[in-house]
Amino acid sequence: MSIGNSPQDERPFEEDRDDREEAARPSIGRALQQARIAAGLTVDDVSSATRVRNAIVHAIEDDDFAACGGDVYARGHIRTLARAVHLDPEPLLAQFAAANGGRPAPTPAAPMFEAERIRPERRGPNWTAAMVAAIVAVIGFVGFTLVKGGDEGTQASEGTAPTASQPPSPTPKKDKPTDPKPDPSDSAIAAAPRDKVTVQVSATDGRSWISAKDHNGRLLFDGLLKQGQSQTFQDNEEVNLVLGDAGAIQLYVNGKKIEDEFQPGSVERLTYTKGDPEVG
The missing domain is CATH 1.10.260.40 (lambda repressor-like DNA-binding domains)
Known part of the structure; x- marks a missing residue:
């Protein structure tokens, strides 16, 4: 009879480490x-x-x-x-x-023969029609050349000795003043009405979720704004913003660019009113 631990008590050190982790x-x-x-x-x-x-x-x-x-x-x-x-x-x-027992089973795909049945048939090019069109074009070009050459010979024989004609002097063209083009970044809100507050939010350096409300607390937008996307909000009195990642956002308020340097990953709560951009 042996004295010692039973086989059930002999657990590998790796299992103990996994349990601790x-x-x-x-x-x-x-x-x-x-x-x-x-x-x-x-x-x-x-x-x-x-x-x-x-x-x-x-x-x-x-x-x-x-x-x-x-x-x-x-x-x-x-x-x-x-x-x-x-x-x-x-x-x-x-x-x-x-x-919870692993991932759910995937939904089976539709049978392949269904896709094959509705696939449109491919048709080859109509070479006969193309050849007919090419022959007609060649015949028309040859006929036009012959008619044009006969007209020029008739005009030269009926007239007197041809004189060298001088080309008409070109009339000077006046340069039209070019209309100045607005800055693309300001054109979307440059015509913002003065009796309202207009805020444009653009995700220029990444993505960020934003939330916008009017002065009554009514939700204008909330969701994720991907890089390159923008949203514009208007209200008669004020616009309230919450920026999840303010460092990725560029703001234009009442036609002017906001130069605040927000830090990446910072959450900012902002309020803008009419007139010059001002944070409440």
């Missing part, structure tokens, strides 16, 4: 909450930017995915919230899949 890794909800706080965003900001209700955002940060309505919706909410707080969603989705 798994225990040290934060949960999905905790990771999303930490990233949101690090970005300086509230739950209301994330909810406005993603259109995910506040209650669902709170539930996901508490690792309660029952309110999502199923694993497919839960994965979609995790991806949307991760992008809003500048977090890579793939590790979180892999962690969710490991805890």
Whole structure:
């Protein structure tokens, strides 16, 4: 009879290390909450930017995915919230899949014969019609050349000795003043009415989610603005903005460029009124 540990108690050191790393890794909800706080965003900001209700955002940060309505919706909410707080969603989705039985089965593709049946038939070029058109063009060109040559010989024989004709002196052309072209960056809002406040938001150095409201608090826009895209907002009194990544945004207010140097990744809350650009 041997004395010692049973085979069940002999676990490899690699498994112990994996268990410790798994225990040290934060949960999905905790990771999303930490990233949101690090970005300086509230739950209301994330909810406005993603259109995910506040209650669902709170539930996901508490690792309660029952309110999502199923694993497919839960994965979609995790991806949307991760992008809003500048977090890579793939590790979180892999962690969710490991805890919930893997990814859902893909939807089967349609049968191949359906696509083949509706594919239009290719027709070759109509060479006969092309040859007929070419022959007609050659005959027409030859006939036109013969007729033109006969007319010129008749005119030369009927007249007297031809005299060298001098070309008419060209009349001087007056240079028309060119209309000055407006700066492309200011042309979209240069004609902004003075009795309103006009704000143009352009994502010039990256992408950023933005939220815009009028003076009554009515939501004018909220969502992700990709690089190269722009939005213009107007109101009778003021426009309120929330910029998720202010360093990627260029602002034009009432026809003037805002020269504020926002830092990349910073969240800015701004209010602009009529007249000269001024932040409230």
